[in-house]
Amino acid sequence: MPQTSKSSIKSNTNEKPAKKKAETVSVAERVARMGLINDWDFVLHLPLRYEDETRITRICDLKAGDWAQIQGTVISSRTQGGRFMQLIASVSDGTANIEIRFLHFYPKMRERFKSGTLLRLSGQVQQQPVQFGGGLQMLHPKIKDPITDTSELPSTLTPVYPAGEHITQTWLRKRIDRAMLDVDLTDIVPASFTQSLSLPTLRDALKSLHHPSPGADYEAYSERRTPEWRRLKFDELLAQQLTLRYAREVKSELQAPRLLGTHGNLREKLTASLPFSLTGAQKRVLVEIYTDLAQNAPMNRLVQGDVGCGKTIVAALSALQAVDSGYQAALMAPTEILAEQHYLKLKPLLEPLGVKVVLLTGSLRTKEKVLRQDMVASGQSQVVIGTHALIQDAVKFHKLGLAIVDEQHRFGVEQRLKLRNAVQEGTLPHLLMLSATPIPRTLAMSYLADIDVSVIDELPPGRTPIVTTLISMDRTAEVTSAVQRAVSSGSQVYWVCPLIEDSEKSDLTAATLRRDALQQELPGCRVALVHGAMSAEEKQSIMNAFSSGEVDILVATTVIEVGVDVPNASVMIIEHAERFGLSQLHQLRGRVGRGSKKSFCLLLYAPNLSEVGKERLSVIRSSTDGFEIARQDLRLRGPGEFMGAKQSGAPLLRFADLDTDVELLDAARQAAQTWLTTDPKSALQHARRWFAGSGNFLQA
């Protein structure tokens, strides 16, 4: 077992939590959000890249642009600047001097940079701007201390892992090294499969991937071309192939009603009544759905389309296909706001056609709820819209033909299964899932159990692009005046406050404080606050006020994340953007740019954001393509964020790339077939281990 670098116990000052509050979420919770829960998850959390801390570069040999590790003595240090104080030090190793600069720092760092202290520093070497002297500098280097002249250097390359904010590399390295010791890494895959591909054992592969020896082909490792990488890709593809094969066998036994749509022509009537015509992509996806619905095998289809592409109307038309076949349809949304919005939008479209729509949410009074449940049970109501309340045991459907789950990534696998498992006379309803959280194509293809994916890859015409800007929270005052200008020009603004920790209460504090501040600073603007702890009626009345233009600035917790549609809102401010997942930011941003006004999204980040953090946010700035954003998020954060991967039991391909690893895929496909016939027990054991933690892995 390669040793961890003992010297790095207190490194990475610039990755420490900015605020005390943020610390109240435990590290374990934060990594769990990245999908890192059990030892096996950690073992499979592989480095993004490596840093070579096995040697020290002489300062006189440094060149701008290099990543390097130096060791030297502090010659002098000083602080500079007014409100935003910098710490600047000059460090010498006898061959030359270099300037070290921290744009923000903790008080105790002055102590660490006292003259005469011996330090080991690593980071990117930069050319200083001329106004700062024009020499070489290191900005926010990593500090190894305390050290002495004889402190040992690590003997292997140092891994840099994908990490969310407030999770230090040091912590991850230790945790992963421990997991490597605790997990049983014995091969389950028969050697006959791996030897013919000249792949190392799993244990050897993982050891080298986490800690390559200094002589390793650095580039091949970074590009995932080494036999070690190929071994992991193979095991992953094999597990995937086994799972898919197995799921297909199970699925072929299930029955669903054929929804042929021959009882009426509601679909045509609705299409004719719309003020717009469907986009080509919407039409194409609808044909795919109608085709599935006409089969007697249950549909299991995910419609994926970027925010604003018009998934709701696709859902409505699919529901009418069920009604036209004499069946009911149910539409389940993750929040009350969204369920009510769907209801308010669909009711006026459907009721003139004679389709009775009811809304079922948790906050209804018991009497009213029972009344509505009866309408569902008797079949009086054909389209049922609701939240989780739809899947409570008290809800019995008369004849459910189609279950639709909006924003499906927000639901756990259990909830989705429960809606679909409302068995009708021995058959299952068809299942249609909608999601704007884009899954990279490779992940979608491996997403379990024969989920078919339709993509709406076209936005309705007339949308204007959104300009995205990253701004440090130091400059909130400027943002506030920009908001004022936007409001004076007739725009409406969303201001989203961050998730500080997993409790609605402290979310609320941040949002309430922001509302108060805005009210005080912008007395001419009408500011309102909406948050998850409000009652459904309160939320709805505030959303209505915003929709109708009675509110200029809507301060919100993430309750507005999904689905909300107010075309006149053209400015989106997201505070502490670094605390959100990229796909989540993309969704939030999608709340604007829905009308014809030029739209803006300002991402405010904590001033001491880490390098990886900045890299992540710049992805959002430079791309409006949800797929590309999701792909980059996967690269920088690991797979945990996608589709609630861990809870959904989706076996995601995180190592193999279906485009480039075709040869391995073929080998895995063949191996899966052989293995399932010769030794199904260990074959499934391999699949289960690989997708460990995702207990439902064969059902999702």
Ligand code: ADP
């Ligand atoms: P999402 O896919 O994010 O759920 P919505 O279904 O909320 O998007 O649609 C966003 C907006 O676009 C809605 O106001 C909807 O009425 C409108 N819309 C949907 N399809 C079209 C279309 N083909 N042409 C014009 N507008 C459309």
Ligand code: MG
């Ligand atoms: Mg939607």
